[in-house]
Amino acid sequence: MNYWLLKSEPNVFSIDDLKKQPQKTDHWDGVRNYQARNFMKEMKKGDLAFFYHSNCDEPGIVGLMTVTKEAYPDHTAWDKKSQYYDPKSTKETPRWYMVNVTYKKTFSRNISLKELKLKKDLEDLPLIRKGNRLSIMPVSKKSWESILSLVKKN
DNA sequence: GCCAACGTTGGC
């Protein structure tokens, strides 16, 4: 099993929005970055992911979700009315993909970016590196467990 | 709103 971190702007799609979906499940669409897409293609059913709120008052990790469907073509790329429309992605050769994720839990508190940056054993987490803009990234087992231990504090 | 750090585009 592998671990991931997925970013979303809460005013666009928050962890509460995911929780409200039927079966608490939704597709993670709109990824338009090759590196992020390639990571998404590596995701396996049953993998766990942190839900990260970005571009908001308190950026940070707010909860957990499970990957419930592996990468399949992102249909929003074919929708001319979508902000994610990409004429270069065709049904024959899809350029962009999405996965399905299912809500698992909301942490008792927000693990803020500030706090993650202070933690000393997360060097391998791309999120805390300066200038990082990856919206989907792998999390090592060591970092995953370290972050989970933070949740239990307070 | 600012702006650093990227990623992408397109002329050459």
Added chain:
DNA sequence: GCCAACGTTGGC
């Protein structure tokens, strides 16, 4: 293939 111009992300 280089690289300047441009667009986007996302913390602050």
